[in-house]
Amino acid sequence: MNHHQNHVRQQLADQLAEAIAEALKTDLAEQERVLLVISGGSTPVMFFQTLSTKSLPWERVDITLADERWVDEQSSESNARLVREHLVQDKASSARFVPLTSTAATPEQGVADVSDQITFLAWPASAVVLGMGSDGHTASLFPDSRELDLALSSGEPLVAVRTPSQPQPRITLSADRLHQARRHFLHITGEDKRTVLARALAGDDARKLPIRAFFSCPLAIYWAP
Numbered sequence: 001m002n003h004h005q006n007h008v009r010q011q012l013a014d015q016l017a018e019a020i021a022e023a024l025k026t027d028l029a030e031q032e033r034v035l036l037v038i039s040g041g042s043t044p045v046m047f048f049q050t051l052s053t054k055s056l057p058w059e060r061v062d063i064t065l066a067d068e069r070w071v072d073e074q075s076s077e078s079n080a081r082l083v084r085e086h087l088v089q090d091k092a093s094s095a096r097f098v099p100l101t102s103t104a105a106t107p108e109q110g111v112a113d114v115s116d117q118i119t120f121l122a123w124p125a126s127a128v129v130l131g132m133g134s135d136g137h138t139a140s141l142f143p144d145s146r147e148l149d150l151a152l153s154s155g156e157p158l159v160a161v162r163t164p165s166q167p168q169p170r171i172t173l174s175a176d177r178l179h180q181a182r183r184h185f186l187h188i189t190g191e192d193k194r195t196v197l198a199r200a201l202a203g204d205d206a207r208k209l210p211i212r213a214f215f216s217c218p219l220a221i222y223w224a225p
C-alpha cells in the first residue's frame with residue numbers, strides 16, 4: 001500500500017467508524033442493548049482500531065461476526081482473533097464479543113451450538129458491516145460454495161459452508177439473518193473491488209456475485225482506492 005492509499009483508507013475507516021458509532025448511539029438511546037455485526041478479512045483493521053477509540057457505553061454493546069473460518073481462535077486466520085486484537089480494545093474493551101466458534105471439530109457439528117450463542121443477541125442488529133472479496137463473496141457466501149443456495153435461502157441463522165476455493169471450512173450468517181439489521185454498510189478498498197462491485201451493480205445474478213443479495217436493502221457503500 002502506498003502512502004496515498006494508506007491515507008485515504010484511513011480516512012475511509014474514520015468515516016465508517018463515525019457512522020457506526022452514531023448508529024450505535026442512536027439505538028442505545030432507545031434500547032438497553034444493541035448489536036453490531038462485523039466482517040473479518042484484511043480490510044477492517046483500521047476501521048476496528050478507530051471504532052475502538054469512540055466514547056460509547058460499550059458495556060451495552062454486543063458484537064458478533066458475519067462469518068468465521070473454522071480454525072483455532074489463536075490462528076492468524078481467525079476472524080475472532082482479529083476482532084479481539086483490533087476492536088475489543090481501548091474504550092471498546094467492555095463490549096461483549098460473541099464469536100462464531102465452538103469446540104466442535106467441524107462447522108457442521110458446531111452450527112447448532114453457535115446458533116444458540118447468537119440467539120439471545122439484540123436482533124435486528126443496529127448495523128451489519130459487510131466486506132467483499134474480489135470474487136464477489138460477502139460474509140462466507142462464496143460463488144463456489146456447495147451450500148450457497150442454502151445460505152441465500154435458509155431461514156436458519158447460520159450455515160456451515162465448504163468452498164473449493166478456500167482452504168478452511170467456514171460458518172456464515174445466512175443472507176436472511178444478515179438482512180436482519182437497521183443499517184447495512186459495505187466496506188471495500190481498491191480498484192479490483194470497485195470493478196467487481198460495478199459488475200454486480202450492473203446486474204449479474206447473486207449466485208455469481210453473492211454481494212448482490214444485499215442490493216435489496218439500503219446499502220451504504222464505503223469505498224476508497
Ligand SMILES: O=C1O[C@H](COP(=O)(O)O)[C@@H](O)[C@H](O)[C@H]1O
Pocket residue numbers: 039040041042043044066067068069079130131132133134137138139140
Ligand atoms: O474471507 C473473508 O473475506 C471477506 C473480504 O476480506 P478482505 O480480506 O478482502 O477484506 C470478508 O468480508 C469476510 O468476512 C472474510 O471472512
